Amino acid sequence: MAIPADTFFLDPDSDRTLQQQIQQCVTEAILSGRFSPGERMPSTRRLAEHLGIARITVTIAYTELVANDYLVSRGRSGYFISENAPLPPAFPENKVEAAGPVDWSRAIGRRFSGYAPLIRPPDWRSYAYPFIYGQADSRLFDHQNWRLCALQALGQKDFEALTSDYYEQDDPRLVEYILRHILPRRGIAARPEEILITMGSQNALWTAAQILLTQRRTAAHENPCYPGLREILAQTRCNTVSIDVDAGGLPPEALPGGIDVVFTTPSHHCPTNATMPLDRRKALLERAVEEGFVIVEDDYEFEIAFAKSPSPALKSLDRSGSVIYTGSFSKSLFPGLRLGYLVAPAPVIVEARALRALVLRHPPGHIQRTAAYFLSLGHYEAQIGRMGRAYRQRRAVMERCLRENGLTLAVRETSGGSSYWMRAPEGVNTTQLAERLRADGVLIEPGRAFFGPGRASDRYYRLAYSSIAADRIPEGIARLARAIEAG
Amino acid sequence: MAIPADTFFLDPDSDRTLQQQIQQCVTEAILSGRFSPGERMPSTRRLAEHLGIARITVTIAYTELVANDYLVSRGRSGYFISENAPLPPAFPENKVEAAGPVDWSRAIGRRFSGYAPLIRPPDWRSYAYPFIYGQADSRLFDHQNWRLCALQALGQKDFEALTSDYYEQDDPRLVEYILRHILPRRGIAARPEEILITMGSQNALWTAAQILLTQRRTAAHENPCYPGLREILAQTRCNTVSIDVDAGGLPPEALPGGIDVVFTTPSHHCPTNATMPLDRRKALLERAVEEGFVIVEDDYEFEIAFAKSPSPALKSLDRSGSVIYTGSFSKSLFPGLRLGYLVAPAPVIVEARALRALVLRHPPGHIQRTAAYFLSLGHYEAQIGRMGRAYRQRRAVMERCLRENGLTLAVRETSGGSSYWMRAPEGVNTTQLAERLRADGVLIEPGRAFFGPGRASDRYYRLAYSSIAADRIPEGIARLARAIEAG
Numbered sequence: 001m002a003i004p005a006d007t008f009f010l011d012p013d014s015d016r017t018l019q020q021q022i023q024q025c026v027t028e029a030i031l032s033g034r035f036s037p038g039e040r041m042p043s044t045r046r047l048a049e050h051l052g053i054a055r056i057t058v059t060i061a062y063t064e065l066v067a068n069d070y071l072v073s074r075g076r077s078g079y080f081i082s083e084n085a086p087l088p089p090a091f092p093e094n095k096v097e098a099a100g101p102v103d104w105s106r107a108i109g110r111r112f113s114g115y116a117p118l119i120r121p122p123d124w125r126s127y128a129y130p131f132i133y134g135q136a137d138s139r140l141f142d143h144q145n146w147r148l149c150a151l152q153a154l155g156q157k158d159f160e161a162l163t164s165d166y167y168e169q170d171d172p173r174l175v176e177y178i179l180r181h182i183l184p185r186r187g188i189a190a191r192p193e194e195i196l197i198t199m200g201s202q203n204a205l206w207t208a209a210q211i212l213l214t215q216r217r218t219a220a221h222e223n224p225c226y227p228g229l230r231e232i233l234a235q236t237r238c239n240t241v242s243i244d245v246d247a248g249g250l251p252p253e254a255l256p257g258g259i260d261v262v263f264t265t266p267s268h269h270c271p272t273n274a275t276m277p278l279d280r281r282k283a284l285l286e287r288a289v290e291e292g293f294v295i296v297e298d299d300y301e302f303e304i305a306f307a308k309s310p311s312p313a314l315k316s317l318d319r320s321g322s323v324i325y326t327g328s329f330s331k332s333l334f335p336g337l338r339l340g341y342l343v344a345p346a347p348v349i350v351e352a353r354a355l356r357a358l359v360l361r362h363p364p365g366h367i368q369r370t371a372a373y374f375l376s377l378g379h380y381e382a383q384i385g386r387m388g389r390a391y392r393q394r395r396a397v398m399e400r401c402l403r404e405n406g407l408t409l410a411v412r413e414t415s416g417g418s419s420y421w422m423r424a425p426e427g428v429n430t431t432q433l434a435e436r437l438r439a440d441g442v443l444i445e446p447g448r449a450f451f452g453p454g455r456a457s458d459r460y461y462r463l464a465y466s467s468i469a470a471d472r473i474p475e476g477i478a479r480l481a482r483a484i485e486a487g
Numbered sequence: 488m489a490i491p492a493d494t495f496f497l498d499p500d501s502d503r504t505l506q507q508q509i510q511q512c513v514t515e516a517i518l519s520g521r522f523s524p525g526e527r528m529p530s531t532r533r534l535a536e537h538l539g540i541a542r543i544t545v546t547i548a549y550t551e552l553v554a555n556d557y558l559v560s561r562g563r564s565g566y567f568i569s570e571n572a573p574l575p576p577a578f579p580e581n582k583v584e585a586a587g588p589v590d591w592s593r594a595i596g597r598r599f600s601g602y603a604p605l606i607r608p609p610d611w612r613s614y615a616y617p618f619i620y621g622q623a624d625s626r627l628f629d630h631q632n633w634r635l636c637a638l639q640a641l642g643q644k645d646f647e648a649l650t651s652d653y654y655e656q657d658d659p660r661l662v663e664y665i666l667r668h669i670l671p672r673r674g675i676a677a678r679p680e681e682i683l684i685t686m687g688s689q690n691a692l693w694t695a696a697q698i699l700l701t702q703r704r705t706a707a708h709e710n711p712c713y714p715g716l717r718e719i720l721a722q723t724r725c726n727t728v729s730i731d732v733d734a735g736g737l738p739p740e741a742l743p744g745g746i747d748v749v750f751t752t753p754s755h756h757c758p759t760n761a762t763m764p765l766d767r768r769k770a771l772l773e774r775a776v777e778e779g780f781v782i783v784e785d786d787y788e789f790e791i792a793f794a795k796s797p798s799p800a801l802k803s804l805d806r807s808g809s810v811i812y813t814g815s816f817s818k819s820l821f822p823g824l825r826l827g828y829l830v831a832p833a834p835v836i837v838e839a840r841a842l843r844a845l846v847l848r849h850p851p852g853h854i855q856r857t858a859a860y861f862l863s864l865g866h867y868e869a870q871i872g873r874m875g876r877a878y879r880q881r882r883a884v885m886e887r888c889l890r891e892n893g894l895t896l897a898v899r900e901t902s903g904g905s906s907y908w909m910r911a912p913e914g915v916n917t918t919q920l921a922e923r924l925r926a927d928g929v930l931i932e933p934g935r936a937f938f939g940p941g942r943a944s945d946r947y948y949r950l951a952y953s954s955i956a957a958d959r960i961p962e963g964i965a966r967l968a969r970a971i972e973a974g
Contacts, residue, residue: 015644020864027865031668068869086868102809104834107747107781109701113841122656125647138647147641150853154634157502160612160625169609181518184575199686199847206846214596231845260594294594322589336852347591354600358718359693359846360686365823366637367851377507378514381573382555 003035003081005042005050018053022061026070030085041071041079112235120443124467128441129476133419133464136334140387142379146333149373150366158369168357170197171368177375178327178341186302187316188325193346196353197363201300201328201340205263206232208296208324208342211351213238217260222250224450224460226270226298229263242452245269247411249276252284262288263296266314270300271450271462272421273414281314288322295323303332303384304391305416321345329371331418331466332384339363339371391418394465397473405481410460419464421447424484430461433483442479490522490568492529492537505540509548513557517568520575528558528566599722607930611954615928616963620906620951623821627874629866633820636860637853645856655844657684658855664862665814665828673789674803675812680833683840684850688787688815688827692750693719695783695811695829698838700725704747709737711937711947713757713785716750729939732756734898736763739771749775750783753801757787758937758949759908760901768801775809782810790819790871791878792903808832816858818905818953819871826850826858878905881952884960892968897947906951908934911971917948920970929966 008025010018029035041047044062048055062079065071072082124130152158175192183190198204205228213219213236221229223242233240243254249269255262262284266276276284288295297314315323328340342352356362374380398420402409410423424430430446437444447460468476495512497505516522528534531549535542549566552558559569607619639645662679670677685691692715700706700723708716710729720727730741736756742749749771753763763771775782784801802810815827829839843849861867885907889896897910911917917933924931934947955963 023864027863027868028668031671031868065865068865069872070865070869084872086872102779102781102807102832104832107699107779108834108838109699109704109747110697111838111841112698112845113837143643143646147638150637150641151634154637156630159630181515184518202845203847210597211599212594212596217596228845235845260596292589292594294589320589338848338851345589345591347595350600351595351598354598358599358689358715358722360690361825364825364851364854367854376514377510378552378555378557381514381518382557385556385571385573 002040003042005047007034008042008047008051010051010053018051018057019061019064022047022051022058023065026061026065030070030081035081037081037083037085039081040077041081043078120445121438124443127438127443129472129479130443130467131419131445131463131465131476131480132443132467133445133462134330134335135467136336137387137390137467138334139469140383140390141334142383142386145377145379146370146374149377149379150370152373153366153369168353169362170195171365171372173372173376174368177372181375182327183343186299186325186327187312188343190343191346194343194349196342196344196349196356197368198326198340198342198356199338199360199363200330200335201298201326202228203338204326204328204340204342205229205296205298207352207355208326208344208348209233209236209238209261210355211348212261212294212296212324218258219261219263220255220259221263222265222269223452223455224271224447225263226265227449229298230452233263242455245272245274247274247413248280249274250280250284252280252287255287257291259291259293261294261296263298264314265298265300267299267302267305267311268414268417270298271419271447272411273417273419274411275311275413275415276314278311281317285314285317285320285322289320293322297323297325299325300328301331301417302327304387304418311415315343324348332380332387333371333374337367337371339367390470391465394468394470394473397470398463398465398477401474401477405477407477407481407484418466419462422461422463424459424461426459428484428487429458431458434461437480437483440479440483442476442483444480489527490529492534494521495529495534495538497538497540505538505544506548506551509534509538509545510552513548513552517557517572518575522568524568524570524572526568527564528568530565607932608925611930614925614930616959616966617930617954618906618932618950618952618963618967619930619954620932620949621817621822622954623823624874624877624954625821626956627870627877628821629870629873632864632866633857633861636864636866637857639860640853640856655840656849657682658852658859660859660863661855664859668862669814670830673786673812673814674799675830677830678833681830681836683829683831683836683843684855685813685827685829685843686825686847686850687817687822688785688813689715690825691813691815691827691829692716692783692785694839694842695813695831695835696720696723696725696748697842698835699748699781699783699811705745706748706750707742707746708750709752709756710939710942711758711934712750713752714936716785717939720750729942732759732761734761734900735767736761737767737771739767739774742774744778746778746780748781748783750785751801752785752787754786754789754792754798755901755904757785758906758934759898760904760906761898762798762900762902763801765798768804772801772804772807772809776807780809784810784812786812787815788818788904789814791874791905798902802830811835819867819874820858820861824854824858826854877957878952881955881957881960884957885950885952885964888961888964892964894964894968894971905953906949909948909950911946911948913946915971915974916945918945921948924967924970927966927970929963929970931967 010021014021044055044058048058062071066073069082069084071079073079120132124132175195179190209232215237218239219233220241220243222245243250249266250264299313315325325343329337408423410421431448434444434446445462448456448458451457497508501508531542531545535545549558553560556569556571558566560566611617611619662682666677696719702724705726706720707728707730709732730737736753737751786800802812812830816824895910897908918935921931921933932949935943935945938944
């Protein structure tokens with residue numbers, strides 16, 4: 001039987017090539033049973049005519065399908081569906097009856113869905129004034145060099161190593177670069193047995209919490225703080241103590257006794273961007289030594305620093321080995337990469353590595369190797385430099401516009417980061433404000449999610465400048481000011 | 488000051504290009520403070536002479552370094568270290584005193600390192616006769632098309648989407664392909680809200696266990712079984728019941744009452760490869776409905792089936808929604824990819840998605856999109872076909888050699904998989920046997936790790952043929968037989 005050319009369609013909106021669309025038509029039709037082994041395909045001439053495309057495109061698609069054994073070529077007779085083509089399944093698909101006997105409200109032993117993660121609209125790029133946080137600005141990313149590094153990591157030489165199950169290991173090249181070039185920038189000297197590659201800093205914090213906390217332990221965290229951390233702590237069922245921050249971040253003297261672990265963001269407090277001054281850092285470390293607690297330092301955004309000499313990490317002052325450090329490539333490369341690292345004394349890394357193996361084995365090899373190339377060829381440093389220049393420019397525009405529009409920064413002195421923590425006038429509910437602004441093309445982040453239950457304030461909001469071009473800032477801030485004015 | 492060319496070295500054993508090595512020399516020297524802003528680089532001619540390479544290579548490396556702002560070009564005066572080049576850190580590195588005050592034996596609240604994962608020698612490729620399981624055979628993988636798909640996924644069009652934080656979402660294209668093409672092969676109809684992309688099947692099993700099990704619940708698992716599963720169950724602190732399998736896999740009648748979750752591998756029992764017959768599948772599902780327990784079906788290797796009509800998944804027979812299904816691309820693509828999927832009723836997926844967001848947010852976007860392209864262009868089907876042909880050939884050689892050498896299969900009738908479960912003569916300790924064989928270039932897997940504590944048998948071992956070429960099999964089996972003979 002001959003397959004009519006009319007059964008083929010091209011999708012004008014597809015982002016696949018014409019050749020790929022033809023291949024896909026054929027493979028889908030075979031797998032769904034519409035085309036059967038032995039059936040004759042339309043001739044390349046006929047199909048090209050029908051689709052209104054070059055015959056060579058059809059020929060190339062057919063050749064590829066022959067190579068993959070979907071089609072066979074019988075010389076002048078043309079192309080046929082291969083006898084070796086995969087068969088559609090011979091058995092009927094399962095149908096679950098509407099009211100199954102499993103009572104999932106009982107069968108589910110632990111729930112994780114109670115939290116309300118910070119989710120920005122997935123179509124944020126379509127908003128004219130996206131003051132949203134934590135997304136990559138693709139205009140600033142060196143996509144071309146990333147692509148070249150990925151290609152190199154896909155070469156035959158690397159491929160064998162990258163396709164393997166790494167078991168518990170990391171890519172030694174990525175580890176080496178972080179140890180030799182990134183951690184020294186933060187004043188941290190670490191050995192290979194003191195670092196673990198993680199799936200971003202969320203995964204690093206989660207891992208540290210799993211190892212350090214139980215129902216009988218107590219963790220202190222900053223208030224406000226990264227909502228993901230509050231969820232992680234809740235899931236461990238430990239006791240938590242919430243410490244209000246001020247313009248210098250976490251005040252160590254506010255920590256009660258009996259703490260086991262302190263989670264802190266000294267470089268740029270999340271979300272206020274406050275930088276912890278040196279005397280507080282020393283006082284915090286001293287208390288850790290005296291009381292034997294562990295500090296987890298989340299240095300998630302250290303690359304974005306505007307001060308002349310960025311302050312070193314808390315861990316760099318740590319002479320007692322009390323600090324567990326987490327870093328991330330989400331801000332300096334891009335968040336979809338999902339790569340970060342945990343730096344800790346070797347006994348902690350042993351447990352973290354075992355936990356990682358249990359949960360997911362290891363981060364994908366190809367991603368690790370691509371990042372290792374990108375870093376070691378100097379593109380990471382260049383990337384940080386480019387982002388720093390762009391952010392500095394945006395920051396200057398932001399400061400001018402905020403001042404001119406009479407908007408109030410909640411924390412004045414900040415030395416880095418990619419956002420401002422703002423306080424609205426009394427009586428303004430920023431959750432509602434954000435809703436109204438969204439209809440006006442402006443995305444801001446209401447602050448409520450950063451506060452613990454019962455301590456929420458509706459007056460605060462975050463304005464990030466990491467994803468908005470400098471020339472969009474003035475109008476965006478003007479709209480924000482008008483919306484606040486309008487109450 | 489001029490930087491002498493003599494400070495540059497090439498590593499003849501490096502797998503980086505000459506150009507990359509030059510770039511790396513410069514960036515490392517800048518970051519470590521050896522080269523300072525304003526210093527003059529050796530001329531391209533001088534450096535090319537010193538290194539004995541083409542001048543154009545040096546010129547290209549310098550041009551790239553200029554583009555990344557490590558160097559500036561001042562026309563005829565030559566190249567200089569840029570004033571914008573990153574500075575080495577101004578602060579000293581931390582030094583942890585040998586005896587820190589943190590007592591990690593106390594500070595670590597939960598340990599995960601007690602388990603002994605199945606780790607094969609990382610240099611297994613250098614063994615002549617690697618009968619090891621679960622690693623990719625790169626000779627069978629369509630590396631060229633994978634590379635093309637990765638390139639496409641790295642294109643500008645996809646890049647924006649892929650660099651973003653996906654929050655809780657998956658790549659819709661990958662989900663669509665699995666729903667439309669992979670699950671139907673297993674007789675499974677599922678909707679998008681019933682699937683979650685995981686970091687391989689280890690991660691899928693771990694996720695299911697976290698949601699379904701608590702200290703007050705009881706899980707049944709097969710004995711012997713995948714050691715990773717036993718570790719996952721131990722970590723949840725649930726009660727466990729170990730059920731001995733026979734030539735038909737798990738006997739449902741052996742399950743005691745009071746079970747909450749049954750973990751099973753019906754397609755190819757791990758590690759024996761036994762296939763569960765239809766009547767047992769029906770009996771297992773009936774008991775699940777009667778007693779209200781949940782079944783977690785690990786279909787980790789379904790693509791590798793040699794029977795004329797592979798048996799559908801247990802889930803395809805499930806009319807009650809009692810089965811949670813896990814699949815993996817580790818065997819059909821490669822294990823370093825770390826991609827798998829969990830198929831379950833929507834309330835379970837809601838919890839699994841929230842847990843994933845808590846632990847790691849989402850699997851990297853680029854990996855998901857590359858796999859989606861590879862699958863949708865038909866390469867996955869072609870890959871499975873190619874692997875099937877190669878494995879069938881190896882299987883025939885294995886069966887002949889095992890027979891000729893008088894070696895004993897522990898389970899005779901198997902319909903698929905990529906290994907044999909073997910029984911050594913009484914008195915042979917296969918852990919010691921594996922050690923001796925390793926010195927002889929032969930890698931086998933002793934069976935002890937698959938059995939629970941107190942139920943271990945030292946007589947069993949696994950022989951996989953997924954990573955050994957057919958022509959190596961006869962000599963490998965001969966060496967194995969001689970080693971067993973020698974006792």
